[in-house]
Amino acid sequence: MATTGLTRGMGSFFKECEHPESRWSRCPHEYKIRYRNAAGRQAEESGFVTQDKAKARLAEVYHARKNSPQSQRKAERVQKYGGMNFSGYVAEWLKGQRDLGPASVRNLDSLLRIHLLPAFGSRRMGTFDHKVVEAFIQDMERNGVGLATQTNAFISLKAILLDAHRLGLYEDSPLAGVKAPQYDPRRAVIPSVSQLQEIRDAGDDAFRLVTDLMSGCGLRNGEAYAVNINNIVADDVYRVTEQVNQATWSYARLKHRKVGEYRDVPLPARTRRSIEWYADTYGTVDGYLLRNPTDIGRVMPHYVIDRKWRRIKKSGLADIPEGMVLYGLRHFFASNCLSNGIPVTDVAEWMGHRSIDITFGIYRHLMPGSISRAAQLLDLGLAA
Incomplete structure (x- = not known):
């Protein structure tokens, strides 16, 4: 089964038959389409006789989704926060962290000041992806940052980026596939x-x-x-x-x-x-x-x-x-x-x-x- 993609976000059309794509226009099998609905879940439809009808349906679904109030609100959030730099976004994010105790606030401030803001302070929020996060972890490893600090810095960055992901800044989570700093049990030095x-x-x-x-x-x-x-x-x-x-x-x-x-x-x-x-x-x-x-x-x-x-x-x-x-x-x-x-x-x-x-x-x-x-x-x- 081959699939053909359209403009990013529109979905794809395909045929579930033995014929190559070059013969789709002549084979009798129907076209199917696959797309993400308004809730973000993958959906499929079938019964399209021609490629043009499959494309037209994909375009209809795409524009309906783009013009929905939910999509418009998401677009507004992306426009507002996507171009905001990391330091500005963090300043707003911190206002919502009201459940943190004094010691947690002190630790978070230290991680931001020493590790996260120097690395990302001026970076636009919409430009984060898994490669950026992986590079940050690798830099900490090369610079000899302690593993506990690496872990805490990653957890803090993860909380910030997941908040941005929930706002809709990223189609895919910038943390997907990222391997967190791994605890080495040999570092737990125990006396006899x-x-x-x-x-x-x-x-x-x-x-x-x-x-x-x-x-x-x-x-x-x-x-x-x-x-x-x-x-x-x-x-x-x-x-x-x-x-x-x-x-x-x-x-x-x-x-x-x-x-x-x-x-x-x-x-x-x-x-x-x-x-x-x-x-x-x-x-x-x-x-x-x-x-x-x-x-x-x-x-x-x-x-x-x-x-x-x-x-x-x-x-x-x-x-x-x-x-x-x-x-x-x-x-x-x-x-x-x-x-x-x-x-x-x-x-x-x-x-x-x-x-x-x-x-x-x-x-x-x-x-x-x-x-x-x-x-x-x-x-x-x-x-x-």
Whole structure:
């Protein structure tokens, strides 16, 4: 079956027969047409005796679609936004992002300022396609941009371009076929048990508490800084209710959760004792353990623990794996869970991941399962 196209957007006519196109005018088979209707869905019609009648019907459908109110509104949007440069479009787009928390706004501003606007600031919105996006990712790779930053920059660009696509600026999504930056699990540097102990012992009491919370309960940095004695809801359960916001230096809702939402995580006995010891030794303020060293009326800022971490790395007092960052303490929690057979669904929930795909993508190399291992276990079950 051959097809013949017309002006872009009009569709095509064809015959479903064994004859080549050069003989269509003489063969007895009817013509068919294929086009996209007003809803954008592909449609077909048949029963056209001549090529001229098939073309005439395609032209009729095309002009009806072009003159519909919906198409006219789309044309107006394309005219308004297609020639707008990226920086101007982003300024309008940002006004609609009212659900972003302060930390997300700060991160987005950084990505725009450092990566997206320098690359696309003056580019007209109507000129984006998959080649432009692919080139942007390749440039970040060549320039040695960290993979986490590459991923976040791509996600931000994707959100902006999908918004433009919904307005009708592109016939085909400029993201179609683009391979997003891929997470390399080797970058999740995880300390061994002995290395974790050395790291813990090299810090002061506040740093040791943070180490125990991140490695024992899987808390994020900011969640550990907001530790509260009243959140021990059972001997083996800690309730994560808030975090210290890096941008505002205040307590804020959890990532990916609304105000008032929480998640319960396992509380190892060692971590519980660490919390209780610190509270007995230093006291609390409304139940909070970690406070600003210069003013206990304020929250513990991120930079305090970050500085302690850098001093430990510089001191050489602990055997720290090459490339490990403070977040590696949280990676240890995931590794400990998965290597002991705890389901990845539970680990994803405890770590507060938005999707199990995130957990699986980062930590799948830590999961002990394999086809051979599964076959052995299934065989044992069948033999029982």
